[in-house]
Amino acid sequence: MAAVKLLGAWLSPFNCRVICALKLKGIAYEYMEEDLLNKSPLLLQYNPVHKKIPVLVHGGRPICESAVILRYIDETWPENPLLPTDPYERAVALFWIKFADDKTSSIAMMYLTTGEEQDKATKECSDMLETIEEHGLIEGKKFFGGDEINMVDIAFCSVAHWLGVIEEVIGLKAFEPHKFPKLNSWILNFKSVPVIKESLPDTETMLAFFMGRREMVLASKSS
Structure with a gap:
């Protein structure tokens, strides 16, 4: 299984969205806390457009923006769906x-x-x-x-x-x-x-x- 990483900041509700989704799905992930006043080269590399957290990295490929990440998680791991099928x-x-x-x-x-x-x-x-x-x-x-x-x-x-x-x-x-x-x-x-x-x-x-x-x-x- 491809590695899952999350670049986030504990104070952010958008970061919390992604953590909740990952845990509800039972997905193992590595969490990397970002200092938003001193953003890491990794964050700037993975989200060069907005330079914001959260960023989900799956198999080395970054996904940005919490709502987009939630959809990605739900579609990639369809067990325990977070959106209705109807x-x-x-x-x-x-x-x-x-x-x-x-x-x-x-x-x-x-x-x-x-x-x-x-x-x-x-x-x-x-x-x-x-x-x-x-x-x-x-x-x-x-x-x-x-x-x-x-x-x-x-x-x-x-x-x-x-x-x-x-x-x-x-x-x-x-x-x-x-x-x-x-x-x-x-x-x-x-x-x-x-x-x-x-x-x-x-x-x-x-x-x-x-x-x-x-x-x-x-x-x-x-x-």
Whole structure:
């Protein structure tokens, strides 16, 4: 079997997406942590276009962008599929994955900004959560695809885990459990899956990192 390597950074939800998929599939891989402030020659070689993590390397061939990597993993190792086989259900799943890619950036913007910019990002995040609550989740179902975890759940890992940390760092709330009962139930179900739980970064470590990162970013903007 061709060797599988993952170049990533522990703080990234996009990296976490790939780790979750690999573990759900039972794929053995070598993990290589990247310093995003001092990117390795290997990362620059494998992703010369965007120079970003994550990068999956399978048999020496790199695959970039987390959503693309997830599709590659699912197609290369078809056991325990992460996308529905029914064409319509598959199309719906791909729609929500694209929605996650387009909208979850508002979570990062909440802590990278202040004032009106931060208010705008928080509003965009709230709108995203409302859309997920109203249209993305099915009443009585544990996960986006029903009773089994799939690629859509993985795509929204930043909502399940990163959002709460960011809210604590900035002292603002976009997510209130009583306002989003279906989403709150999904978060609890998602984070209770053993493979997911062990793949998510430690909350306290995240808090310390993001507090320091926010101070650094805001200081650089004011100087």
